[in-house]
Amino acid sequence: MLTRKKVQNSVILVFGILILLNIIASRFFFRIDYTEDQRYSLSNATKNILVSLDEPITITAYFSEDLPPNILKVRQDFRDILVEYASYSNGQIVYEFVNPSESEETELKAQQSGIQPIMINVRERDQVKQQRAYLGDIIQIGDKKEVIPFIQPGAAMEYTLSTNIKKLSVKNKPQIAFLQGNGEPSLGAMQQLNNQLSVLYDVGTVKFSDTAGIPLQYKTLVVVAPKDT
Incomplete structure (x- = not known):
């Protein structure tokens, strides 16, 4: 059977632990993620x-x-x-x-x-x-x-x-280009895609007739649904 003194000591210990945890939490933010x-x-x-x-x-x-x-x-x-x-x-x-x-x-x-x-x-x-x-x-x-x-x-x-x-x-965005002139949709027709890509890339266009000399600054050439063959 617990004596009154032992109960008091236990309560003091619990409060001490809670105070310590509060101090730690205030100084160092951490969150353990248990979600699947x-x-x-x-x-x-x-x-x-x-x-x-x-x-x-x-x-x-x-x-x-x-x-x-x-x-x-x-x-x-x-x-x-x-x-x-x-x-x-x-x-x-x-x-x-x-x-x-x-x-x-x-x-x-x-x-x-x-x-x-x-x-x-x-x-x-x-x-x-x-x-x-x-x-x-x-x-x-x-x-x-x-x-x-x-x-x-x-x-x-x-x-x-x-x-x-x-x-x-970002200071120097990678440059990508969309091929135009072979029946592909214009950048204006792909406004949502253009807006999303513009967050991380400088987006330009390259004419189909210029593909033999694609500027070196473009890291990627994107071809979207060409209609002319």
Whole structure:
């Protein structure tokens, strides 16, 4: 049978362990990912982008404060992922969270930067009401910036963030060219593909008649659905 002194000692020990864990967690962020699909772990592609950064990046996250629990989870997940980004970048990534609703000036600055409010459904006393909310961020390197007006949950969060960081940080993009003049669709007809490739590549065109002398700067020649043979 436990004596009162032993019980008191056990309680003190438990509190001591909790305090120690809290100190460790405050000094060193870590998160062990037990999920089968590793949904909370950064991809190797993202890690490679972060470790190669050679200039500071500022990420300003615009999130409303009074959000329902499911939206608050997105905010917490984004904060967690930014902690990991900052850690892998060796301090090159600096971030802050701003509540646009705290003042008219802050809200106006967010909107002028490209972050617009969205409408979300909020349940109150068995009623569903709509509420304005901000869930976006701005990534900036020097005078260059990319705007993510709406932060999506899940894997899209890391993909969008890493793609925009890569887009801003890359200095010498590899050049690729689309073959034109043999019935292929124009770049204008492939706007979505062109936009996606332009994130990481300088995209150009080469005429079919010039293929005997393709400029050396192009690393890849892309041929899409030629119609003329």
